[in-house]
Amino acid sequence: MLLRVFGLVLVLAVALVVAPSLALAEEKGDVTREGTLVKTEKHTITVTFKFKEKEKDRTYDVVDKAKISCDGKECSLEELGKHKGATVKLTVRGDIKERKVVEISAKTK
8 A cells, every 4th residue: 555655656756756747848939830822911920720620820929030931932921921811931030939830931822
């Protein structure tokens, strides 16, 4: 009986130590998301994402040297903005509060 209680306490202790570190790992680094282009502005992109049957628009800052492609060819953020409704794949970098887009790949056709 005592062994079972000790085992349970040990498992809970490990879970409390490991879980926060896993959450931090998700907040940092690159995240890739796919959605539908709403608009672009000078240094931002707004994309509609689907979350559990709901759609939500998100606006992200785009870094100056972001790699942007339209149908496999290099293009500018301004050119991409002409293709409202295009499917875009964003690579976002940074922590949860300061995420910036570093790469955009769009399918306009």
